[in-house]
Amino acid sequence: xxxxAYPAEFVFQLASLIVATIVVHALxxxxxxxxxxxxxxxxxxxxxxxxxxxxxxxxxxxVRDFEQEACFILGIWALAIMAYKGVLVSSEHRLLGLExxxxxEGTRILPEDVRExxxxxxxxxxxxxxxxxxxSLLSALHxxxxxxxxxxxxxxxxxxxxxxxxRLESELSMxxxxxxxxxxxxxxxxxxxxxxxxxxxxQAVEGDISGVTQSLGVAFNSTLIALLISIVLMFLLxxxxxxxxxxxxxxxxxxxxxxxxxxxVL
Numbered sequence: 334x335x336x337x338a339y340p341a342e343f344v345f346q347l348a349s350l351i352v353a354t355i356v357v358h359a360l361x362x363x364x365x366x367x368x369x370x371x372x373x374x375x376x377x378x379x380x381x382x383x384x385x386x387x388x389x390x391x392x393x394x395x396v397r398d399f400e401q402e403a404c405f406i407l408g409i410w411a412l413a414i415m416a417y418k419g420v421l422v423s424s425e426h427r428l429l430g431l432e433x434x435x436x437x438e439g440t441r442i443l444p445e446d447v448r449e450x451x452x453x454x455x456x457x458x459x460x461x462x463x464x465x466x467x468x469s470l471l472s473a474l475h476x477x478x479x480x481x482x483x484x485x486x487x488x489x490x491x492x493x494x495x496x497x498x499x500r501l502e503s504e505l506s507m508x509x510x511x512x513x514x515x516x517x518x519x520x521x522x523x524x525x526x527x528x529x530x531x532x533x534x535x536q537a538v539e540g541d542i543s544g545v546t547q548s549l550g551v552a553f554n555s556t557l558i559a560l561l562i563s564i565v566l567m568f569l570l571x572x573x574x575x576x577x578x579x580x581x582x583x584x585x586x587x588x589x590x591x592x593x594x595x596x597x598v599l
Contacts (some may be wrong), residue, residue: 342417346507350406351415357406361397369397400522400555404515408562409513415573418504422576425464429583433470434458434592441597447478465584469493473592483596490588498581505570512566519559526555 372394434450451459451474454467461467469490476489
């Protein structure tokens with residue numbers, strides 16, 4: 334059942350990347366770069382008229398270059414992936430508030446009763462049965478019927494939770510790669526800007542420093558934006574990891590409290 338979720342997630346990731354690219358690029362072409370070019374042109378004229386004039390660092394100038402555009406695209410893509418996974422975690426947390434195996438206090442489950450209680454979990458919608466808690470409960474019940482050993486039941490539930498924790502951890506590898514790639518793109522902008530500034534050093538010697546300052550602006554602005562986006566992504570990534578870890582721990586606790594302690598072998 335679980336494998337069916339992966340194609341849907343892949344399609345979502347691909348679609349979110351395409352949408353982020355289209356939206357961000359459209360904003361840059363129609364709004365950000367025209368505004369930035371107009372500001373830079375005005376500042377260049379001021380510099381020619383008054384070399385001592387101080388150029389203001391405006392938002393449009395800071396984010397105008399291709400490196401910043403790429404960082405915003407990747408940042409929005411990572412946010413979309415984390416939002417998708419956050420919704421999945423929230424839906425799994427919702428099940429923890431339900432009595433999937435309703436038992437009155439003092440009730441005991443014998444190996445012969447397993448099929449009856451398993452049917453209640455299997456009656457859940459197919460989308461809910463894919464979640465961690467129903468899978469843990471069903472595996473624990475089936476293990477109890479097969480081995481009649483309560484310790485085996487507890488070990489089985491914990492093993493499933495540990496495997497789920499490793500799976501959730503591995504699925505965040507793309508977000509981690511994006512969080513690493515964004516500062517790298519910023520450093521590429523830094524190298525490009527410094528290289529352009531060095532190539533225009535002769536103009537600065539002649540008194541025209543507008544080209545050098547603009548190139549140095551590319552160098553520092555790209556790194557600034559990349560680091561800011563990376564900081565936000567890493568914070569949200571750690572919050573998502575915290576929610577996933579809580580889900581796994583709460584599932585283990587749920588199985589222990591709502592199932593394992595009610596098991597009894599004659």
